[in-house]
Amino acid sequence: MNCPCGSGASFADCCEPVVTGARPAATAEQLMRARYSAYATANVDFLTDSLHPEHRDEYDPEGAREWAEQSEWHGLEILATDKGGEDDDEGTVEFAATYTYNGEFQRYHEVGSFLRADGRWYFVEGAPGVRRPVVREEPKIGRNDPCPCGSGRKYKRCCGA
Secondary structure (H helix, E strand, O other), X not given: OEOOOOOOOEOOOOOHHHHHOOOOOOOHHHHHHHHHHHHHOOOHHHHHHOEOHHHHHHOOHHXXXXXXXXXXXXXXXXXXXXXXXXXXXXXXXXXXXXXXXXXXEEEEEEEEEEEEEOOEXXXXXXXXXXXXXXXOOOOOXXXXXXXXXOOOOEHXXXXXX
């Protein structure tokens, strides 16, 4: 079985050892991937255990179980990470998870905060992800500018057609 986190590896070689407790997550991203896989496999015990102890009072494991079991999980995309490496004690992981719940396709975008305590990574909290504008590295090509392919024609009559 391929790992639900989308790594391309098998579940047994990727997230399963983290989810079952056979080995701890080495990075914040690895914990994020394991948490997604735990939702996809409805492993609420791991979701509870991987949540930072100071934030467990707010957690609803039965609600999470119901949501996980009634959703069809499509994939996880890691959009960005900041710190959260093997030598760090904190980090953030920005991700987008896609799933279908009650027949409706959803894309959930979040920036998750992670802390390492006693050598173990924990999920602390998540904030909604914000779509960032596309920043061009080169100037925008106008319709009447020469085509960048070098044909000598206007962009609108060449590659921009």
